[in-house]
Amino acid sequence: MAAQPAIKLENLTKAYENHLAVQDLNICVQPGEIFGFLGANGAGKTTTMKMMVGLLPPTSGRVIIQGHDVWQNPEPAKRTIGYVPDTPILHELLTAREFLWFMADLYGLSRSEGRARAEELLELMDLTPHGDRLIRDFSLGMKRKMAIATALLHRPQVLLLDEVTNGLDARAAREVKDLIKAWAREGVAVVLTTHILSIAEELSDRIGLIHRGRLIAEGTAAELAEQAGIPGANLEESFLALTGDPLPAEVTEGELQ
Ligand SMILES: Nc1ncnc2c1ncn2[C@@H]1O[C@H](COP(=O)(O)OP(=O)(O)OP(=O)(O)O)[C@@H](O)[C@H]1O
Numbered sequence: 001m002a003a004q005p006a007i008k009l010e011n012l013t014k015a016y017e018n019h020l021a022v023q024d025l026n027i028c029v030q031p032g033e034i035f036g037f038l039g040a041n042g043a044g045k046t047t048t049m050k051m052m053v054g055l056l057p058p059t060s061g062r063v064i065i066q067g068h069d070v071w072q073n074p075e076p077a078k079r080t081i082g083y084v085p086d087t088p089i090l091h092e093l094l095t096a097r098e099f100l101w102f103m104a105d106l107y108g109l110s111r112s113e114g115r116a117r118a119e120e121l122l123e124l125m126d127l128t129p130h131g132d133r134l135i136r137d138f139s140l141g142m143k144r145k146m147a148i149a150t151a152l153l154h155r156p157q158v159l160l161l162d163e164v165t166n167g168l169d170a171r172a173a174r175e176v177k178d179l180i181k182a183w184a185r186e187g188v189a190v191v192l193t194t195h196i197l198s199i200a201e202e203l204s205d206r207i208g209l210i211h212r213g214r215l216i217a218e219g220t221a222a223e224l225a226e227q228a229g230i231p232g233a234n235l236e237e238s239f240l241a242l243t244g245d246p247l248p249a250e251v252t253e254g255e256l257q
């Protein structure tokens with residue numbers, strides 16, 4: 001019997017007013033698996049992530065995390081999720097160290113555990129020398145590192161990473177990619193969005209391609225190339241082929257020339 005998936009999306013749908021941003025998504029991610037969630041700007045990735053983490057109510061469908069329905073039974077589901085949002089929200093007037101203590105407290109870690117974990121994560125993110133500086137004075141990449149540290153405080157088994165390497169320098173991005181691989185080896189299920197297809201290709205065990213709110217292809221990079229009808233193509237070629245809408249019928253070749 002297959003193990004229980006760490007993440008299961010069932011017919012997940014979100015309508016904003018009359019616009020269907022996400023339609024009927026069905027996705028499973030197993031423990032230890034890295035799932036690359038790719039799509040063009042506005043395809044529905046962030047909307048899906050926010051529904052998965054319990055921030056945005058779905059119009060219909062379900063999100064099951066480690067067997068718990070995020071919307072019916074949020075507490076145990078949320079305890080197991082670490083989320084790095086595309087736009088991190090941090091308390092600018094706290095120091096890095098204070099913010100991690102504050103968040104550890106919200107997660108229910110004891111004071112000593114929270115403090116020890118904060119030091120570990122500052123070290124992991126190369127922020128130890130900046131621990132007593134106000135977050136307000138951090139660079140973009142330093143704020144992103146703080147968001148990653150915060151998402152890891154409670155040792156989540158499911159990590160949802162929305163454009164996690166945005167703003168990171170080359171070395172930090174390399175380190176974060178290696179960390180993601182290490183977490184997956186320890187059994188953490190990871191969903192990551194990125195527009196950098198080389199990152200998706202390197203890290204993902206499986207890729208899901210979302211286009212105008214629908215999952216239009218799923219599989220390894222090689223399987224996506226098959227689905228695009230261009231076997232052997234790289235991920236960029238498959239992405240462009242699968243997400244390129246055909247020209248409207250009324251535009252003829254003659255008009256284009
Ligand atoms: N709060 C909102 N109200 C109305 N429409 C929204 C809202 N948030 C997102 N949308 C719309 O939903 C669609 C999906 O947006 P979403 O942010 O999920 O895309 P994305 O795949 O994350 O894109 P990107 O790669 O640019 O981050 C877009 O058409 C967007 O305009």
Ligand SMILES: [Mg+2]
Pocket residue numbers: 045046047086
């Ligand atoms: Mg987004």
